[in-house]
Each structure stands twice: as C-alpha cells, then as structure tokens.
Amino acid sequence: MLEPSLRTTRCPYCAAPSVVERPPRPGVPEPAFALGFALTHAAAREKVSRWLRSRSRFTRNGIRSAEPGDVHGLYVPAFLYSALAKSSFQATIGEHYQERESYTTTENGKTVTRTRTVTRTEWRPLQGELEGYVADVLVTASNGLRNEELEALEPFDFRALARYTPALVSGWVAEEPSLTRDACLEGARQEVGELMLNRLGALMPGDTHRDVSHDTRLDWESLDVCLLPVWVLPVRYAEGEEPLRVLVNGQTGEVHGKAPLSTWKVLAAVLVGILLVLGVVLYVGGGVG
Numbered sequence: 196m197l198e199p200s201l202r203t204t205r206c207p208y209c210a211a212p213s214v215v216e217r218p219p220r221p222g223v224p225e226p227a228f229a230l231g232f233a234l235t236h237a238a239a240r241e242k243v244s245r246w247l248r249s250r251s252r253f254t255r256n257g258i259r260s261a262e263p264g265d266v267h268g269l270y271v272p273a274f275l276y277s278a279l280a281k282s283s284f285q286a287t288i289g290e291h292y293q294e295r296e297s298y299t300t301t302e303n304g305k306t307v308t309r310t311r312t313v314t315r316t317e318w319r320p321l322q323g324e325l326e327g328y329v330a331d332v333l334v335t336a337s338n339g340l341r342n343e344e345l346e347a348l349e350p351f352d353f354r355a356l357a358r359y360t361p362a363l364v365s366g367w368v369a370e371e372p373s374l375t376r377d378a379c380l381e382g383a384r385q386e387v388g389e390l391m392l393n394r395l396g397a398l399m400p401g402d403t404h405r406d407v408s409h410d411t412r413l414d415w416e417s418l419d420v421c422l423l424p425v426w427v428l429p430v431r432y433a434e435g436e437e438p439l440r441v442l443v444n445g446q447t448g449e450v451h452g453k454a455p456l457s458t459w460k461v462l463a464a465v466l467v468g469i470l471l472v473l474g475v476v477l478y479v480g481g482g483v484g
Contacts, residue, residue: 224376226359227419228275230351232367232445236266239426239443246441246450247430253461254454257432264429264438268445270369270422272336273345274376276383278416282325282391284409288401289316316403325395325409332390334382336372336420340442342382347451348444351423355446364422372420380418387413 234242243263250259295310331353335345357363391411399407424445429438430452441452 224372224420226272226422228356229270229359229363229422230353230355230424230446231357231363232268232424233355234424234426234443234445234448236268236426238448239445240266240428242443242448242450243428243430243441243452246452247454250454251456253456253464255432255436255457258430258439258454261430261432261439263441264431267427268367269425269427270364270367271340271345271425272370272372272420273423274334274336274379274383275419275421276332276334276380276387276417277328277330278387278413280325280327280329280387280391280411280413282395282409282411283322284325284395284407285320285322286395286399286407287318287405288321288399289318289403289405291316291402318405319401321400321404325391325398327394329387329390332383332386333421333423334379334386336374336379337370338373339370340425344442344451345423348425348442348449350447351444352446356421359422369422376418380416383418384413387411 240263247261247263248259252259291314293312293314296313297308297310299306299308301307333345333349333351335342388409388411391409392407395407395409396404426443426445428441428443430441431438439452439454441450443450
C-alpha cells in the first residue's frame with residue numbers, strides 16, 4: 196500500500212525500506228538523476244534553531260524561542276533543464292562625458308556668475324547577437340514545493356550529481372513528480388529568458404544602458420527529472436496557530452521559511468516613530484520660538 200505521490204515506503208511488519216518501481220505512466224517521467232544528502236538531520240535542526248533565533252523582533256510571539264519539530268528528509272522531484280540559447284538583442288548604450296557650464300547664484304545679496312563641472316550622457320542604439328549554453332536550470336515538479344521556495348534553497352552542487360538508482364533513495368521519503376513536463380518546460384524557458392536578460396545586462400558596453408530587450412531561440416533542449424535532498428521541519432510557536440514550515444537544503448544547509456510578522460508589534464513601532472518625530476518637531480519649534 197503506497198500513496199500515488201510517493202515511490203518509497205517501509206514494510207509495516209519489519210520496517211525494511213523499499214522502493215516501488217511502478218510501470219511507466221504517461222506524463223510522469225522517471226527520475227534520471229539524484230543528489231544525495233550531505234547534511235545530517237541534527238545539523239539541519241541546529242541550522243533551523245539558529246535561523247529562528249535570528250528572526251526580526253517584529254515576528255509573532257514565540258517564534259524566536261521556538262524549537263523545531265520532527266525532522267523529515269525528503270527527495271523532491273524537479274526538472275533539470277539545459278539548452279543552447281541564441282539571442283538577438285537591442286539596447287541603448289550611454290557614454291558619460293563632462294563639461295563646464297556657467298550658472299548664476301546669489302551671494303551676500305548680489306548676483307554672481309560661477310562655473311561648475313557637470314556630467315552628461317550621450318545615448319546610442321546597439322544591437323547584436325549572443326549565443327551561449329545554459330545549464331542546470333531547476334524547475335520544481337512538485338505541488339508541495341513551490342518554485343519560489345526551490346529558488347530560495349538554491350544553489351545545489353551539481354558536481355555531486357549521480358545517475359538515479361533505487362539504492363540512492365531507499366530509506367528516504369521520495370516524491371513522485373506531480374506537475375506535467377509541458378508545464379515545467381514552459382517555466383524553465385521563462386527562467387532562461389530572465390537569465391539571458393541578466394547576461395546581456397552584464398555584457399553591455401559603455402557607462403550605462405537602458406531598454407535592453409531580446410528575442411531568444413532555444414535549441415538542443417534537455418529536460419530530466421532530478422531528485423533533490425530537502426529537510427522539512429515544522430515549527431510550532433503558539434497554540435492554535437498553524438505550524439511554520441521551514442526548509443533546509445540537504446546539501447548546503449541553506450534555510451528558507453517565512454516567519455509571520457506581528458501586526459501589533461509593527462503598529463506599535465510605527466506609533467513610537469511618529470511620537471519621536473513629533474517630539475523633535477515640537478522641541479525644535481519651541482527652541483526657535
């Protein structure tokens with residue numbers, strides 16, 4: 196008996212770990228690669244404890260002193276994308292130059308003429324092409340791990356990437372892909388578009404630039420399922436409140452979570468700030484009077 200979203204389980208009689216190899220299903224590709232855990236559960240728990248203690252004083256009561264709950268190691272499916280990107284781009288390049296100019300001002304009741312150095316920019320159009328290989332773009336294939344959460348846990352060290360075998364995930368919770376390949380392919384292409392825009396911005400000549408746009412064609416696309424190591428820790432900080440979910444990169448120890456702010460603490464801080472400003476204004480006004 197195994198949930199459709201999982202590919203690993205433990206025998207209810209002897210607790211032996213098992214990996215269930217299902218028949219191929221349309222739209223659900225098999226894992227091609229996996230990254231192993233390099234961070235122990237004790238180390239992950241300690242990192243979350245430090246992360247909680249470092250939260251802002253404006254978070255809700257109990258968060259900074261809370262203790263992480265049970266640590267769960269999970270292999271999360273993601274699509275690993277690579278392609279050859281060929282971009283035709285346009286931009287406006289700015290070159291700074293300096294010149295002297297005259298201006299008038301009033302000194303001791305008299306109008307005088309002075310000179311100063313000002314910086315101006317000469318703008319010129321630029322267009323061209325950029326070609327390069329884009330590799331190791333990750334897009335979540337799990338409904339349980341949003342793509343922005345996966346991005347917050349990155350980067351992963353792909354030098355440790357291994358071909359998937361059942362032995363790599365035996366004894367762990369391993370999730371099956373729950374998002375379609377086509378949806379993840381579209382997400383990967385969008386990320387590549389943003390990546391190429393950043394590359395172009397870094398390569399622009401001149402002193403400044405604006406209006407960078409590009410039309411990118413992607414060839415030799417590759418999209419494979421990769422299982423990523425993630426520690427999941429629930430944190431209960433108050434009775435009646437939903438536990439805070441904190442994620443830890445099972446390789447690097449990068450921690451991600453969203454500690455909710457206390458509305459009353461924020462309002463109190465704003466009120467104190469307003470009172471301080473009013474006090475200063477009244478003090479200065481009284482002194483001038």
